[in-house]
């Protein structure tokens with residue numbers, strides 16, 4: 246099927262100096278296939294290389310420092326062994342013709358001492374997350390976090406910067422700062438998880454401050470054209486609630502305004518209402534290409550992705566579960582062909598099943 250919509254989705258776009266052959270971005274997808282030290286494994290090399298035909302791959306959330314780790318099996322980018330492991334992934338993706346950014350994720354209070362090994366977990370305020378945490382010893386109540394002191398916030402920013410430099414050393418084309426989904430930066434943005442009374446809490450501008458400072462510091466270190474950020478305004482997840490519409494609008498407008506001078510490669514927004522005022526206002530203010538994803542409740546489809554572009558609501562679309570199940574998603578969607586279905590039972594199981602064994606159409610024929 247050939248129409249303008251299809252042509253739009255499958256035409257080129259530039260993010261910074263990187264030219265993408267199509268506007269389908271592989272969404273960041275945690276799959277817990279790293280080893281217990283967070284080093285990427287052989288199946289991760291294979292998995293990402295299989296998906297190199299997507300316009301851009303964004304890796305799973307990767308911890309910058311051990312205190313930012315959220316799960317066993319999650320990869321890190323802190324130590325030399327992580328850099329060496331990720332180098333194998335980026336080399337394989339590039340050899341297959343692809344492009345790859347690393348998502349850097351500090352989990353903040355969505356963690357446990359058994360995961361960080363530092364004797365504490367950290368957050369903007371000493372407020373526990375609402376849901377249990379998966380630890381190596383089973384599910385545990387979310388601990389009350391240590392509220393970061395201002396000088397410790399400086400260390401968190403430095404951790405993101407070092408991780409971004411490590412990602413570039415590992416051959417990544419850029420990084421995505423995880424500012425979404427209830428993890429550390431989002432915990433600062435949300436008034437439900439941030440009750441600080443200093444310069445990082447209170448007003449919308451103060452709650453937006455850390456995300457901006459991290460984005461600025463990372464941009465200064467590796468270049469704005471190699472830096473992106475993921476946001477999820479009013480996603481209301483993991484206790485990072487943003488239920489007041491006018492406060493959320495003011496917060497994300499402040500955040501987006503702070504991003505504008507950085508000339509970011511792109512901003513990735515997860516929102517059930519991507520065409521709405523909040524997302525589009527942030528888009529105008531941030532002055533960067535906009536990638537959207539409509540979130541978990543309904544899986545992104547080819548039709549939805551095409552319509553998002555056709556309507557002008559987005560410059561590109563991030564695709565999660567369809568990219569898990571279809572290594573050759575671009576081929577299938579561009580030719581309007583049948584698709585494999587993702588199996589949620591194998592999202593986090595740790596081996597190759599449901600990870601590297603989804604067939605491409607070429608394997609079947």
Ligand SMILES: Cc1cc2nc3c(=O)[nH]c(=O)nc-3n(C[C@H](O)[C@H](O)[C@H](O)COP(=O)(O)O)c2cc1C
Pocket residue numbers: 272273274275276304305306348423425426475515538539540541543544545563564565566567592
């Ligand atoms: C298994 C799984 C793991 C995910 N891991 C991450 C992650 O590490 N970082 C992130 O920002 N979003 C993560 N997400 C959210 C996805 O990036 C995406 O927003 C979500 O799957 C909705 O898009 P879809 O309908 O195309 O699947 C994850 C989603 C799934 C299903």
